[in-house]
Amino acid sequence: MWNLAKIRWAEARATAGYQEPTTIRVAVLDTGIEREHPDLVGRVTSYTHQHPDIPDASGERDIIGHGTHVAGTIGAVIGNEVGINGICQCELHIWKIFDDVPDFDAFSQSFVYFVDPVMYLWALADCVEQRVDVVNLSIGGGGQPDHQEQLLFDTLLANGTTVVAAMGNERQFGSPTSFPAAIAGVIAVGATKLNDSVASFSNRGNHIALSAPGVAIWSTLPTQPGQFGFEAIVGPDGQPREGKAERRETDYDAWDGTSMATPHVAAASAVLLSNRDRMNSAAVRTQLQATADRVPGMGDAEFHPDYGAGRLNLLRLVSEA
Numbered sequence: 001m002w003n004l005a006k007i008r009w010a011e012a013r014a015t016a017g018y019q020e021p022t023t024i025r026v027a028v029l030d031t032g033i034e035r036e037h038p039d040l041v042g043r044v045t046s047y048t049h050q051h052p053d054i055p056d057a058s059g060e061r062d063i064i065g066h067g068t069h070v071a072g073t074i075g076a077v078i079g080n081e082v083g084i085n086g087i088c089q090c091e092l093h094i095w096k097i098f099d100d101v102p103d104f105d106a107f108s109q110s111f112v113y114f115v116d117p118v119m120y121l122w123a124l125a126d127c128v129e130q131r132v133d134v135v136n137l138s139i140g141g142g143g144q145p146d147h148q149e150q151l152l153f154d155t156l157l158a159n160g161t162t163v164v165a166a167m168g169n170e171r172q173f174g175s176p177t178s179f180p181a182a183i184a185g186v187i188a189v190g191a192t193k194l195n196d197s198v199a200s201f202s203n204r205g206n207h208i209a210l211s212a213p214g215v216a217i218w219s220t221l222p223t224q225p226g227q228f229g230f231e232a233i234v235g236p237d238g239q240p241r242e243g244k245a246e247r248r249e250t251d252y253d254a255w256d257g258t259s260m261a262t263p264h265v266a267a268a269s270a271v272l273l274s275n276r277d278r279m280n281s282a283a284v285r286t287q288l289q290a291t292a293d294r295v296p297g298m299g300d301a302e303f304h305p306d307y308g309a310g311r312l313n314l315l316r317l318v319s320e321a
Contacts, residue, residue, distance in 0.1 A: 003213035008315035021274030030067030032096035034222040049096035057099040072220030087267035095123035112229035136266035138259035140178035166258035191261040196295040208308040214261030291316035
């Protein structure tokens with residue numbers, strides 16, 4: 001796994017005094033998870049996939065697979081000689097925030113799954129109530145947070161929760177600002193390639209904190225078939241309707257995205273919290289940035305809008321904790 005080698009995962013774990021973050025609570029708000037995946041069995045502490053106001057719209061299955069992929073990078077079983085290794089063994093708390101009903105998206109001209117705003121806000125409120133330690137948000141969009149969402153983020157951060165979010169994948173469209181990554185206090189993560197150059201899709205911006213591997217990242221996928229969405233065809237009434245499914249792989253696959261870079265940083269934050277007591281979110285951000293590797297694309301700069309403070313280095317993070 002090139003991504004683990006790049007952040008010096010094995011060397012970090014071999015450091016004297018390394019503490020596995022077994023009691024650190026990492027929340028993943030995403031498309032769900034397959035708890036019975038061979039590389040995730042026993043790894044999920046809690047899974048919330050329904051909301052009382054949306055009883056029939058969101059089942060247990062992770063149809064898209066995105067959440068299972070993200071969770072695998074963070075916490076897949078280590079050393080079981082099956083599939084992949086996750087970065088750490090933490091408490092995984094999963095909230096499904098996507099419903100199971102695809103909607104027509106005029107931009108892509110297809111039917112896709114979206115974050116349900118009620119499920120999303122409910123999950124954030126749960127994270128506040130349960131005082132999780134780290135929140136992974138491999139999601140994003142152009143809409144600025146409303147008052148309720150901003151209040152929930154402010155409360156999470158004030159409580160010391162580390163919130164990590166994806167910069168977004170719209171570089172070819174001018175890197176539009178994506179939220180929640182652009183919310184003050186959130187650790188925004190960009191994606192890098194094998195040679196430490198910025199990924200062709202990774203958004204740039206002055207709110208980026210650091211980068212992590214985000215191209216061809218192998219991780220877990222549900223063992224059952226699923227799809228990203230459906231092609232749109234014109235129905236008899238002239239309106240778009242669902243056509244052919246856009247299928248995904250099963251079991252494992254290599255995916256690209258700042259969504260794939262973000263869980264590297266969320267997991268690293270959990271490791272840091274396990275090896276250093278009483279750190280608030282601002283201190284975690286500072287330590288992540290101070291120990292990141294400066295990459296060639298940054299020149300002599302200490303900060304670059306493509307990379308933030310550099311690419312994640314887990315060994316330095318642990319060694320200098």
